[in-house]
Amino acid sequence: MITSIDPRTGHTVEEVGAPTSAADLDDLCVRAVGAAQELETLGRRGRARLLRAMAAALQDNRADLVAVADRETALGEQRLGGELTRTCYQLELFADVLDDGAYLEATIDHAGDTPMGPRPDLRRMLVPLGPVAVFGASNFPFAFSVPGGDTASALAAGSPVIAKVHGAHPATSVRCHEALVAGAVAAGVTPDVVNLVFGREAGVELVKHPAVAAVGFTGSLDVGRLLFDAASSRPSPIPFYGELGALNTLVVCPGAAQERGADIGAGLAASFTLGVGQFCTKPGVALLPAGPEGDALRRVLVEKVEAMAAGVMLSERTAQAYGSGTAALRDMAGVRVLAGGADGTGEGWTGTPLVLQADADAVTGALTEECFGPVLVTVDYTSPEHLLDLLPTFGPALTGTIHADAADADLSARLLRRLSSTVGRVVWNGFPTGVAVAWGMHHGGPYPATTSALHTSVGTTSIRRWLRPISLQNVPQELLPDELRDTPTDAAGLVRRVDGVLTPADR
């Protein structure tokens, strides 16, 4: 059975469901294929209504959802309340994306002459890929799980979702699914637009199932790579969008350390310990200028962290991995403990914030990889060239952060260019934790930050993952999708590329 466990006590609270059998998985896939037809028939406006109804249903169940999620994750009701707000906002933002319609990339080339002779009438737009498998993450039981960004963007695209229930919050997953179904029913749409599977084996089979057209995954590098390999080695390979986390280097330039060292130290302490360090954008390494300014910054950092208590982590597995991961880091040559790191005591699964210092020439192996939880490694650099030499050691990531003041103009411009070539988001004079749901957000990056550098898992453009183009050549007007007709019935706000020029459809 799939059990729901309280990480504050380590005790099993309830049994939530049984592992999904192969026959049941087949049945869910058949229903998803049927739901895909219904989602496509709904059209943009109908799917926008569906998403808004789902957001409303989640809101209707706010108190219950936050309570069960807190009991399963120990993330706290305030944080989880904010996360649920974000999750509802995300569903509503994708409804706005549908109303906008530009995501379809609707393109009309009327028949005409070209330098190569006559060209037929050609019309292109994006259509749904088909049923999508979603694997949520333990650390965001709402925003990156059953009702999260992958589900919202896939439904918006017109692709039904089969979500693998995360073992760290199965009860929350089931309650969220019930709310989404209630939203679907309120919108007059089949509940089969979102279904759940339980158990690791069913998850792997889901990725391999012929009816599944793509996979959205948020989680660890190990599990992500395993499932990516399964998706890629299918007889008919499918896209696998894995957001796998990262080390997220933060660089403090000398001028910034001098001007704002104490603020940066305090902000850094708050950022890497936020949510017990269980963020994929957690800064895992800070590169500080050697010398008094860097030392002063570090003193504030250490002082703040020494004052912090251990926090309850998401699951036994998370806490154990944090314990063994930090033990390995502490045992490495050239590594010293600056703050924290005493083992948690008492019941439940806890992790204590930890600051390590590593000699620059000792940075190899585990020091260049993500350790999930509240641990930060600081490394001193002795010159701009030393810093730029060190930077590639830490590899591609979801984010890279630069703290720079006016005195750092030359160095910071070089850092921006270098980080831009390896990360998904560069943060300037801030901290990487916190991923806004917005048109301009990119949450991704080159491998191993993700398995698909071309796409984001957060923000409006994440819908592109579940869509493929189609061209219709010389198809009669009455058989075209509305968005591709010369005069759409529903032209409001729609911008298309007509004969090479971006053009509002109502002109």
Add this chain to the structure above:
Amino acid sequence: MITSIDPRTGHTVEEVGAPTSAADLDDLCVRAVGAAQELETLGRRGRARLLRAMAAALQDNRADLVAVADRETALGEQRLGGELTRTCYQLELFADVLDDGAYLEATIDHAGDTPMGPRPDLRRMLVPLGPVAVFGASNFPFAFSVPGGDTASALAAGSPVIAKVHGAHPATSVRCHEALVAGAVAAGVTPDVVNLVFGREAGVELVKHPAVAAVGFTGSLDVGRLLFDAASSRPSPIPFYGELGALNTLVVCPGAAQERGADIGAGLAASFTLGVGQFCTKPGVALLPAGPEGDALRRVLVEKVEAMAAGVMLSERTAQAYGSGTAALRDMAGVRVLAGGADGTGEGWTGTPLVLQADADAVTGALTEECFGPVLVTVDYTSPEHLLDLLPTFGPALTGTIHADAADADLSARLLRRLSSTVGRVVWNGFPTGVAVAWGMHHGGPYPATTSALHTSVGTTSIRRWLRPISLQNVPQELLPDELRDTPTDAAGLVRRVDGVLTPADR
């Protein structure tokens, strides 16, 4: 040595180069990484100039290029002249794409309040992935080879190209490369923006090389899958865009057969034999209505094909595969030869146009797969339901074609929906051969038509394959790329999404 062979005689004409060594491949990759920086520094306008200079250099060498390509491929000077025109047009169209700038998806979200609290300033755009490996196809020595669509779109994106020389037209590849280099030099750009590798082994190593960020491939399912697997199983997997060909079903509805049977029969004969059937969009199967109208159409088809001579094929391998492939089809139960199929005689590598008839209940195995060359299989359907039942047998494809008249309204609408779910382009009352280079073209489709259903290998949107997003958070104006500044220096024509709304940058 890599040899250039005349397919009209089967004789070796010249030695073109030696297989690229591992050390030379490393060197080419290092130079490509350097060229990537130069391409990015050039900016949109500079890369547009580069592409136009390359097109001009190809035009300057037209007579020589067409002659050597004809000697290596036997495709004929008229066809190859048209293909070179198309190749130059393609380079120039990507220059237009760069001038337009919308491909960058530039997005600005100014800092502000949201339902989730304050949001930072976020700016997103697409940036080049890095060096791209290009594997061209035997059947388009210009348009899908060294100077072809993959190269044009990659250079436009800012990604340098290392092209694997195709064994069926190595001399053409080398001459085209010389022209591209001349264009680069004329534009004041490093010649390392395009380089060549020779030999199958170097091709595989190219796909595995850490410096290579993506692969564009046009060719067979077997080789494409092999290289896709190599790209996917790298320590750091990269996108592999393989265009692998397809069966390309063509359906004639009863009303169309009655009204225009003779025209359709003649058009079909011309389409599947065009270029000796060596098009990835060749219609490989035609579904015809059982009865007198279908029979009449077929009589015209057979009559036209009986009058056709054998044609010279691209290479010994192509001709042999066509010979063994058609022999296997002819030996299948339920298959009859309607026209052609006598073996080629005399010197060189020839293929004779062939029309087969297959019983509907015999359609399995090889009859559902592409056979490259001038062979068409016709299958009779006895009712609309029979037709719709048969359709999935033929699987995903680059194209699907529907011939329908007014009397076929209901059936043809159902066919359009069905084909739209499995092909990249639906052709109405036409023939699929001929792929326009246009904004509205999609040349792709679900596996096995391609290895990436999300993307096209032809048309302006093919540039998206070589780009990844990046977000810049709170980065100062003076450090932003011009396209992301509040007031770009070069705003002409640029459309961006600003605070959620598509907005011309000069307003």
